[in-house]
Amino acid sequence: MPLTLNDFDYELPPELIAQAPLAERSASRLLIVGEALDDRQFSDLPDYIRPGDLLVFNDTRVLHARLHGTKTSGGQIEVLIERPVGPHEALAQIRASKSPKPGSTLRLADAFDVTVLGRVGEFFHLRFPDDEDLVQLLERHGKLPLPPYIQRAAGDADESRYQTVYARSPGSVAAPTAGLHFDESVLKRVAERGAKCAWLTLHVGAGTFQPVRVDDLGEHRMHCERYVIPQETVDAIAATRAAGGRVIAVGTTSMRALEAAAQEGPLAAGSGETEIFILPGFRFRVVDALVTNFHLPKSTLLMLVSAFAGMDIMRQAYRHAIAQRYRFFSYGDAMLLTRNDNAV
Known part of the structure; x- marks a missing residue:
């Protein structure tokens, strides 16, 4: 039976939508989604990183749009x-x-x-x-554009907290929010674990917040986003693969850039535009694990993580997160997902 919009709906108590960042970036919670669900703090993420892994970050910077x-x-x-x-x-x-x-x-x-x-x-x-x-x-x-579900104007604190600590390529109108949890301490501990970091740029458009308006998902058309993948990142991914390490995308933006660039053949460096729409049944070619926030009901990003980890697994994870009072969306908490090649 074809998937419909209602397959990706869930009830979210409004008070769980984070309206402001926590005092410290890595103080947010982290749900480890695997054979079991494990509640941790984001500062524990390096414990789940293996020597030889590669984390791929999106270095886009949010404009005063x-x-x-x-x-x-x-x-x-x-x-x-x-x-x-x-x-x-x-x-x-x-x-x-x-x-x-x-x-x-x-x-x-x-x-x-x-x-x-x-x-x-x-x-x-x-x-x-x-x-x-x-x-x-x-x-x-201009002013910093906060997402529509944050019911306040941007303040002075948002100037730094709605940017990643590694943001350097201006062009986005929304933050790559999985990266907001990383601070210098977490990055240092990732390196100490024997993992490496690589970078790409995908500029997030305001269309990322636009709802899916059709029940037949085959009729939905994604907004277009620009990306740049450096040769150094392609080389790092190849070296990681050869050594048996995992490619871990930090955020759905990093994943979309990598998977879009690998759809027509081997991953290659360069720039381009993508309207990639990832639904269950999608064949992932690059990413093995994903750090991501919790996404809106009926959103294309919820469809993406369901394709990556499995629909049943994501439904369990979201039910657990709501029961445990996790914080949702841009300033909310995070998950670590592993690719499930048998995802349905």
Whole structure:
């Protein structure tokens, strides 16, 4: 029987949605999902890392992608950058009482004007001023975009805590949240265990929060995300494989980049765009284990982890996490999953 959206639904008490980070990154909880479920702290993760393992991190950095402004009519608007498409252009979501028309001008942050060039699917194509790089302009005038289920505006603490400690490539409008749990102490202990780290970049778009709107999952179309996989990372994965170690993706963003790049043949370095949609039955070619947060009901990310670890196993894990009052979503707790090649 084909899978439907309801196969990935669950009841989550609203109070379990984390609204703020804990005082320390690695103080969050970690659910080890294997033959049994084991409740640990994230600071215990290195205990589950073996000599010769390779952890692959996404080094993207979250942009100050949220801007407020006005149309020439005076109407208020809110702009959320989806992704830059050049040094002075971007695709964006716009909230307004009436959608702006192509050719119209918007005043943003009471500081500069942008031109609406047209529509690209559900997004608006915007042209920004030529006299300053887009990323620099956003850093000066924009605000950090927190996810829609965090019911507060971004504060000073979010400037550091909604970024990973290794973030360095600006381009995302949402954090790769599994990486938020890592601090320098955990990274040091991973190295002391004899494991290595590698890096890639996948810029997360605002589309990651868009709900699946069709019951027939075969009709769903993913948002497009850009990624870069360096040759050093490809070489590190090959060396890990040859030595019998595991490739551990830190976050679904790292996994999507690796698996997308390996769909047409051996994993190769380079850049590209992916709309990969991972459902149960997907054949994983690169990743052996996954560090990830808890995901929204009926979300494509819940479908991805169900494909990786098994639907029944993930249902048990989520029931356990809710019963044990784990914290959910971006600022919530984490899981360590192992690939289940017999997953159904």
